[in-house]
Amino acid sequence: MNSHIYLYSAYAAAWIIHIAYLTTLVTRYGKLKREIEELKKNR
């Protein structure tokens, strides 16, 4: 039982790190999209 806690914690930690990184990419992409829209408006 105890070893399962470590096993699932490790797998969960790995996916939390991946998802956190993917979230930063999505946030950056959203920011970039807004900047592109602003540039288009200014033209």
Place this chain on the structure above:
Amino acid sequence: MTKAFPILGLATGILLSYALYMALVWAPTEQTMGDVQRIFYYHVPSAWTAFILFFINFGASIWYLIRRNPTADIVALVSAEVGVVFCTIVLVTGPIWARPVWGIWWTWDMRLTSTLVLWLIYMSYLVLRRFSSSGQTPVLAAALAVLGALCVPFVYFSIWFFRTQHPQPVMGGGGSIDPRMLHVLLINWLAFSCFAFLVCWSRYRLEKIQREVEEMQALESLTETPRSVR
């Protein structure tokens, strides 16, 4: 290539799910460590993927230093960033495995310490790229990446050169592994390699667009400046 992205994404998702099933259900249970050994199916492929990405970073940095090619600079940045993500997973899953097996979370053993140093080198690479605005930043970063890459073989071979608590390598370590375990390990590595490729691809496109936008903003501010001067 952009049209293939959803198909590749779906295929990678299926492969990752299959690899997870193989690791948690299909792979045989190790006799001494029990189920906690299954952490190895995430820990080792993440380490291999990180090493490959750092190697790509090294190649791209050399390419940039020789040719000053902007694409090489983007490839170097992207591979380092995604490599750090995988290296972080190695540094997190390792202690979670070590606690029930060794009875401690961490020891200042050569493999663990050198992996931490490698992570710190690439983190400093990313910090340099993020916060330095000098025109020489890509050159300095490329030089740092070349030095960082020298650490990769040291990390890998440290368990051969030094007495360490870390288990021997799966490949070429002189030990043996159950063929079913090796099969699951390789499937997980393939799945993580495909995932890393897709993440790198997305990050590459993002960086390329970001640079184009920055260029456009710089041009716009240049055309605006004379009006304000007048």
